[in-house]
Amino acid sequence: MVRRVERIEGWLFDAYTEPEGVRVWVLSPDGKHHHFLDPWRPGLKMAGTPSQLGDARIALGKTNATLRWTTGTDLYSGTEIEVLEARVPARAHKGVVEKLKATGLSLYDADIHPVQAYHYERGHFPTARCAFEVDAATGHLLDWQLRDDPWALDYALPALKTMRLALSGSETAGKIDPNHAPRGRLVMGFSGVEHELEGPLEDQLETLALRLREWDPDLILTEWGDSWLMPQLELWSEKYKVPLPLSRDAGRGVVGGGGRSFYTYGRTVYQMGVRYLSGRWHIDARNSFMHKESGLHGLLEVARIARIPVQRAARSTIGTSLTSMQMHRAFLDGVLIPMDKQQAEDFRPATELLIADKGGLVYEPETGWHEEVVEYDFTSMYPTLMVEWNISPETVNCPCCPENKVPEIGHHLCTRRKGLVPKVLAPILTKRAAYKKLAKSISPKAAVFKARADAHKWILVCCFGYLGFKNARFGKIESHECVTACGREVLLRAKEAAENRGFKMLHALVDSLWLQGGPGVDYEALRRAIEKESGVPLATEGVYKWIRFCPSRMEPGSGVPAKYFGALQDGTLKVRGLALRRRDTPDLLKRLQNEMLARLSRADSLAACERLAPALLRLTDAARARLEDGRVDACDLAITMHVSKTPDEYRGNSPQAIAAKTLASRGLSLRRGETLRFVIASAKDPVKEWRVTPLALLEGPLEFDERKYAQLLERAAWEILEGLMPEPAKPEKKRPRRNAPEALLLPLIYADGLSSGSA
Known part of the structure; x- marks a missing residue:
C-alpha cells in the first residue's frame, strides 16, 4: 500500500501536548489552518546511586517509558556526567517527575515546559515558517524543514484574523476587574467594526457562537478575559446549552487555571489565572505585560527567540522568557539543566561582603x-x-x-x-x-x-x-x-x-x-x-x-x-x-501636571520658565475650580493601589485597608496583590467606613473630600513650580462635597452578570 503524503507549508501557529504526542497547528499563506500529530515524548535525565536508579526503574515501569544511558555536561565544573534518560508519555510526565523527586535522584531537564522542550529538540519555534510532510491516513508528522531563523531581522508573519471581546456600557466597566465592579454589555469587534450585544443572555451567546464560526478568528483579544470573561462564557455556555466554539480544537475547549499572589521587588503582586485556547490564540490585554509594552509584534518576537508558545509568552514574566533562552542555549551545548538551583552563595567575611x-x-x-x-x-x-x-x-x-x-x-x-x-x-x-x-x-x-x-x-x-x-x-x-x-x-x-x-x-x-x-x-x-x-x-x-x-x-x-x-x-x-508617573495618582492631578509641563516645554531658558509661572498658577486655579464646582467624575478622583494583604489581615485604617474591608463586607474580597480603586470621600470622618468609597460600589451622588483633593492638587503643582516662584498659600478648609453627575449612576446589573440590553 502506497503511503499518501500531505505537504503543508506555513507558519507553526500553535502546539500542545496530547496523550500520544504534540498536536501542531499550522497557518498557511492562504489563511487556512491545518493540524497534525507529532509523536514526540518529553524526556528527563537522572543521576544517582545504583540503588536510587533501581528505584527509578521501578517507578518508571508502569509508564511505558523508554530508557537509555547518555552523557551531559555539568555547567559549573565542565565535566561530563553519565545520566539515565527516560522518555515518557506527555500525560505521565508530571507525575513521573514527582515520584522520582522522592527517590533523592539528581534530576535534569525534568521541569522544562513540555512544548518548550519540544521546540528545543525539534529546532523550530512559534510562528516559524516551515514545510511539513504528514501521513494523510494517520495524520502523523513524517518529516519537516525549517525555513526561518529566529534571529532574522525582517521576517514574514501570517495575516491574523483578530476578534476583540470586551465589556462596555458604564463609567467603570472595563476599567476595573469585572469580578469587583459593575459590568457593561459584551462588545465584539472584527475587521474594525464593533458590535454591542443586546437582548437576553441566551441570544447574546447564540450571536457570539455564530460569529465565531463565521469569522473563525486566529486571535481573540480580550479585556479581563483570563479573570472573568472566559470563565463566565464557559459557565453561561453550559447553563444555557449554547456551545461556544472558542477553541478550534473542539475536544479541548478552554484550558487554564486560577491566579496566584506572590511577593517581588518589595511589593505583593497578583497574577491572574490563565485561559488558553487550542488551535486559536487568546490574549488578555489586561494580563499581558509584553503585549502592553510592545504590542503584538513585540510579543511574537519574544515567543520566537525564547521558544515559548505565544499564549504562554503573553502571560509569562520576562524572567520566564530569559530562562527559556538560557535553557535552550544549555540544551544546544549539551549542558544538563538542573531541576532546582544548586549553587548557594559562597561563605565570606562581612568586610568582604x-x-x-x-x-x-x-x-x-x-x-x-x-x-x-x-x-x-x-x-x-x-x-x-x-x-x-x-x-x-x-x-x-x-x-x-x-x-x-x-x-x-x-x-x-x-x-x-x-x-x-x-x-x-x-x-x-x-x-x-x-x-x-x-x-x-x-x-x-x-x-x-x-x-x-x-x-x-x-x-x-x-x-x-x-x-x-x-x-x-x-x-x-x-x-x-x-x-x-x-x-x-x-x-x-x-x-x-x-x-x-x-x-x-x-x-x-x-x-x-x-x-x-x-x-x-x-x-x-x-x-x-x-x-x-x-x-x-x-x-x-x-x-x-x-x-x-x-x-x-x-x-x-x-x-x-x-x-x-x-x-x-x-x-x-x-x-x-513626578506624581503623573505614579500608579496611585488620580487622573485630575496627572492632567494638571501634564498641562503645566506642556506649557513649560515651550520655554527655551530658565528665564522663560519663570515668566510662565503665572500661567501655570492659572492652570492650578482652573483645576481647583473644577473641584469646587463639582465638574469632576469618579475616574478623575480615583486613587489606584495594590492591596498587600487580604482584607481581614489589615490591622490599621489606611485608605486601602478601609476600601478593601468595605468591598469584603459586600462580598467582594480582593486577593493579595490585586488592584483597588477608590475615592476619598471624607478623609477625617470619625466613621472610618465613610472615609473612602471603592469605585466598584459607587452609587447615587458622588461624595469626595474637596479639601483633601485640593491639597493633593497643590502638592502636584508645587512639584513643578518650586524654584520658579514663592510657595503659594495653603487652600482654605472645605467640607466634603456631594455631587451627582448622571454619568456616575450605575447601570442595572443583569442577573447573570452582564448589563441587560434594551431591544
Whole structure:
C-alpha cells in the first residue's frame, strides 16, 4: 500500500501536548489552518546511586517509558556526567517527575515546559515558517524543514484574523476587574467594526457562537478575559446549552487555571489565572505585560527567540522568557539543566561582603533648575558588561584564571571558556541594536521594528537582576556583584573623563549621567571621548534647554535620584518620579501636571520658565475650580493601589485597608496583590467606613473630600513650580462635597452578570 503524503507549508501557529504526542497547528499563506500529530515524548535525565536508579526503574515501569544511558555536561565544573534518560508519555510526565523527586535522584531537564522542550529538540519555534510532510491516513508528522531563523531581522508573519471581546456600557466597566465592579454589555469587534450585544443572555451567546464560526478568528483579544470573561462564557455556555466554539480544537475547549499572589521587588503582586485556547490564540490585554509594552509584534518576537508558545509568552514574566533562552542555549551545548538551583552563595567575611555588595553607583543630584545640560546613557550597560567581561555563574571564581580580577572586589573571571549567559545575551544585543537603527529609518515597518526593539529591552533589563535572583536556575550572587563592580568602574571613568574636559557632573544613576557645560559645546566629541575612556557604548539621550532635579519632601536639602523633569532642545519632555508617573495618582492631578509641563516645554531658558509661572498658577486655579464646582467624575478622583494583604489581615485604617474591608463586607474580597480603586470621600470622618468609597460600589451622588483633593492638587503643582516662584498659600478648609453627575449612576446589573440590553 502506497503511503499518501500531505505537504503543508506555513507558519507553526500553535502546539500542545496530547496523550500520544504534540498536536501542531499550522497557518498557511492562504489563511487556512491545518493540524497534525507529532509523536514526540518529553524526556528527563537522572543521576544517582545504583540503588536510587533501581528505584527509578521501578517507578518508571508502569509508564511505558523508554530508557537509555547518555552523557551531559555539568555547567559549573565542565565535566561530563553519565545520566539515565527516560522518555515518557506527555500525560505521565508530571507525575513521573514527582515520584522520582522522592527517590533523592539528581534530576535534569525534568521541569522544562513540555512544548518548550519540544521546540528545543525539534529546532523550530512559534510562528516559524516551515514545510511539513504528514501521513494523510494517520495524520502523523513524517518529516519537516525549517525555513526561518529566529534571529532574522525582517521576517514574514501570517495575516491574523483578530476578534476583540470586551465589556462596555458604564463609567467603570472595563476599567476595573469585572469580578469587583459593575459590568457593561459584551462588545465584539472584527475587521474594525464593533458590535454591542443586546437582548437576553441566551441570544447574546447564540450571536457570539455564530460569529465565531463565521469569522473563525486566529486571535481573540480580550479585556479581563483570563479573570472573568472566559470563565463566565464557559459557565453561561453550559447553563444555557449554547456551545461556544472558542477553541478550534473542539475536544479541548478552554484550558487554564486560577491566579496566584506572590511577593517581588518589595511589593505583593497578583497574577491572574490563565485561559488558553487550542488551535486559536487568546490574549488578555489586561494580563499581558509584553503585549502592553510592545504590542503584538513585540510579543511574537519574544515567543520566537525564547521558544515559548505565544499564549504562554503573553502571560509569562520576562524572567520566564530569559530562562527559556538560557535553557535552550544549555540544551544546544549539551549542558544538563538542573531541576532546582544548586549553587548557594559562597561563605565570606562581612568586610568582604560590604565591599562587594554595593550595587550600582549613584551620585546624588544637585537640586534645582539648570541649563546647558546633556544626558548620556550607556547603551545596555549591564548586559554589555556581562558579554564583554564574560560574566556568568560558572565563570566567576573559576579554578583556572585567578589573575583576571574584577575591579574593586576580590572575584575573578574565566578567560578560557565562554559563559552561558554571555552566549545568550550577545545575539540579543546585536539584534536590538539593529532594530533601533531600523526603527529610526523611513521604512514603512519602522513601528514594527521599534516594537521588537522594545521587547528586547525588557529582556536585557531583566537579565542583570536574574543573575542575583535567589531562585534563578542560572544565577549566582557573585556574578551579580561582578556586574555592579564593573558598572561602578565604568561610571567613575566617565566622570573623570568629563571633569577632565571642564564639565560638571550634576547627577549620575547607575548607567546614566547628566553633565553641565556651556554654550557651543561639541556634545558629540564629548560622547566619543567618554565612550573611548569608559570602554562601553554611550548614547546621547539629549541636550536639555532646562532641567530640574527635585529635592526630597522629607529632607529638602537632599536630592532624590531619578526624580527630575526637563525639556530637550526639540521640546520633548522627559519626566521621572513626578506624581503623573505614579500608579496611585488620580487622573485630575496627572492632567494638571501634564498641562503645566506642556506649557513649560515651550520655554527655551530658565528665564522663560519663570515668566510662565503665572500661567501655570492659572492652570492650578482652573483645576481647583473644577473641584469646587463639582465638574469632576469618579475616574478623575480615583486613587489606584495594590492591596498587600487580604482584607481581614489589615490591622490599621489606611485608605486601602478601609476600601478593601468595605468591598469584603459586600462580598467582594480582593486577593493579595490585586488592584483597588477608590475615592476619598471624607478623609477625617470619625466613621472610618465613610472615609473612602471603592469605585466598584459607587452609587447615587458622588461624595469626595474637596479639601483633601485640593491639597493633593497643590502638592502636584508645587512639584513643578518650586524654584520658579514663592510657595503659594495653603487652600482654605472645605467640607466634603456631594455631587451627582448622571454619568456616575450605575447601570442595572443583569442577573447573570452582564448589563441587560434594551431591544
